[in-house]
Amino acid sequence: MAMKLSTRKRPERSDKMIKEHQLKFSERAFDDNTIKTLKYLMNNEIFSSLDYPIQHGKEAAVYRGTANHDGREEFVAVKIFKLEGPSFQKKLQYLEGDKRFDRPRGKRHMVKIFAKKEFANLKICHEAGVRVPRPIKHRDNVVVMEFLGENGVPSGLLKNAQMDSPKKILGQVLENMQRMHRAKIVHVDLSEFNVIMHKGMPYIIDVGQAVLLHHPQSEEFLRRDLLNVLKFFEKNGAKMDFEEALKYINS
Ligand SMILES: Nc1ncnc2c1ncn2[C@@H]1O[C@H](COP(=O)(O)OP(=O)(O)OP(=O)(O)O)[C@@H](O)[C@H]1O
Ligand SMILES: [Mg+2]
Structure with missing residues (x-):
């Protein structure tokens, strides 16, 4: 059409x-x-x-x-x-x-x-x-x-994805978060609603509100993003310690 x-x-x-x-x-x-x-x-x-x-x-x-x-x-x-x-x-x-x-x-x-x-x-x-x-x-x-x-x-959202290995997908989401952090940017609205599963891999979307690391609340925003991500994956069978994941993103 x-x-x-x-x-x-x-x-x-x-x-x-x-x-x-x-x-x-x-x-x-x-x-x-x-x-x-x-x-x-x-x-x-x-x-x-x-x-x-x-x-x-x-x-x-x-x-x-x-x-x-x-x-x-x-x-x-x-x-x-x-x-x-x-x-x-x-x-x-x-x-x-x-x-x-x-x-x-x-x-x-x-x-x-x-x-x-x-x-x-x-x-x-x-x-x-x-x-x-x-x-x-x-x-x-x-x-x-x-x-x-x-x-x-169009590929679907992570929210609706059938995941064979949620642990692997979580690892890939965290890797993307680490790359964003190294590029001095924090998403601010990250969750299963703003990740598209495309060709078996997670893609981050909707970055309009993302802030640079020098934003006064960037750390708070990063913690909130990570909490959303970990909660979603925990519900879907992949659990990871919050502080450990944060350390990885910050490394
Ligand atoms: N590059 C893309 N390729 C395919 N689909 C996309 C792409 N970008 C966005 N979408 C689809 O459009 C939807 C909305 O996109 P996005 O999350 O960027 O907008 P939004 O700001 O959340 O909009 P709203 O708040 O009005 O829902 C996504 O959930 C996804 O389904
Ligand atoms: Mg969105």
Whole structure:
């Protein structure tokens, strides 16, 4: 059910198609600015169609997109940050002392900053060898990244995974956390809901709120992330001592 959205030749028709698309899939249509951003990305050949929503949440909608590279079709994940979501104040705390970003001037600006932050954080993680979707492009409130899926079907969350060896997967999650720590970044919202099992391995996603190590609460956030991870694995048959795991991540 892929829909061509490229505006290059027939802008009126593609406008209409985007509008039909949004009415079909979303109770609240994308706002005009988001449509402009999506068109920009399509005109720049970052993707040529938005296929279907993988997930429509409070804060973001993630779509599968299709890109054509040298005649080859490739899928991408297109994360569109929404204006709704947690309060301004709650989000503000994740920007404290972070010199990479401007101070938000309002709600819309804040959303854009978080998209930019997700892209920047994905880059740090990817370059540090953490398993995350490869970042492709950011513009305004949209982040385009590698699609984690097989044969066009998105891979599922750790929460729903059937694990043959939970101990091995836990080891891999901790290894990713160690790499993040060495790259001086803490996820802040890590749990089985923000890990995708892709080709048998855990990939960390949703790094928009992740903070750098110099954030005043980074240690508290890291402990909370680790607690979530260990609790999930304990329920699934792999137990590990908290302090031992923390020592490993910090090493
Ligand atoms: N790169 C990707 N490839 C495939 N699926 C993805 C990718 N990124 C995200 N998803 C899917 O989209 C869902 C939402 O993504 P993410 O966790 O980044 O958004 P979110 O900020 O939690 O959104 P909300 O709070 O609105 O639910 C994920 O749970 C996952 O199912
Ligand atoms: Mg999430």
